Amino acid sequence: MAENDFRCVECNEKATELHRDYSNGILKITLCGSCQKPVDKYIEYDPVIILIDAILCKTQAFRHILFNTSLAIHWKLCVFCLLCEAYLRWSLRRSSEPSGDPADIIRYAKELEFYGMVALAALELSAFCGGVLLVLRASSRRLRGDGADLRPLLRALLLSCYGKVLLVPAVIWEHDFLPLCLGFIKLFVLTSNTQAVRVILNCRRRLAFWAVCAGLLSETLAARTGQTLAAAFWKGAVFD
Template sequence: MGKDGFTCVECNEKATELHRDYNNGILKITICESCQKPVDKYIEYDPVIILIDAILCKTQAFRHILFNTSLNIHWKLCVFCLLCEAYLRWSLLHGSEQSSDPADIIRYTKEWEFYGMFALATLELSAYCGGVLCFLWLVLGRLQGATIELSLLLRALLLSCYGKVLLIPAVIWEHDYSPLCLGLIKIFVLTSNSQAIRVILNSSRRLSLLAVCFGVLAETCVAQACNKLPWSIQDI
């Protein structure tokens, strides 16, 4: 990466490099000039440790992933999470109609109801991300005159939705407290989104929470509008 292409995970200051490569394979981690700490301590960590810290919503882990790595799987992760959510909605729609016969899996994948649920999940996610980005653009771009990178914010939002993968085991186990599990997963995803916004903008927690709430409001409005339409998934 070029000049100022990295960010210190401790103080959010820009850095030109994460480590310096000497001869004979000797690497030395770069020390931040501002906080006098390693620019990115996670370059020595195992990916499992990084994932655990990201699940714990640690700011340093989010800065490492969003600024100091070239992780470009946000679109693939988005599609996978949408498939998980579509499967959840589809399974709740069928309920006890599902069969334990493995041969029915092929039949299930051909049903239009699943694709309809996928389309609805995509529409609601688009409304959520659009609401968050519009709120931040209005508050920071129009009112405060700050420059924000919407593409970087969108990437951060999609990457921080990784918690939706937990929807699959929540459905498979079919516990009596599944609504509680689904609610906790939703809260975890929103918390991760808020933390990602804070990291990208280096803003206060209040601003990120307001942005997430505005996105949830937009998502809820779109969901309610779809429910009031004269047609339904079953009719299609």
């Protein structure tokens, strides 16, 4: 990580280092020049505590993860979340279909359906990120112009989707409250997305909220289009 890339988790001021090594085995946490508090108190914390604070959507924990760590698992996490989402839809669809039906489509077609669900989930995620980036580019001065680097924002959006991994246990432990659980997971992911946008841009909560709403709208439109196309594809495949 380059110098000056660190941020104070308390006041968002830039910092050159998180701690200083005095070479005789003594490490001292750097104090922020602006607020006089430790630049990043989380470097001493257990990862579980950091995760709990991130789940609670604490701004400090988000700043620690997004600015002061070089966590580069966002693409792997993205693929895993897409698989979780596709599995959820696939399993819900399978459970709603009558089993043992002699007219049931052959097994490989069902597997093909799973990959179709992955593609649909990828389309929806792309539409969501595209919608958020579009609104922020139009309204944030920092993101205007050709030289604006959108990668930190995209990384923040993908990392803040980590709540989607909860979809798998929600489906495996099947119960009557599944729709309610899925609603809560969606709300949690959107709240995390809003907080990630707010932290990365250091913008007002309202702007982050409306950007995520635009992303959600874009995702819903993409889902409708994708489902219509998929239905037309399966209809064509059955009648051909």
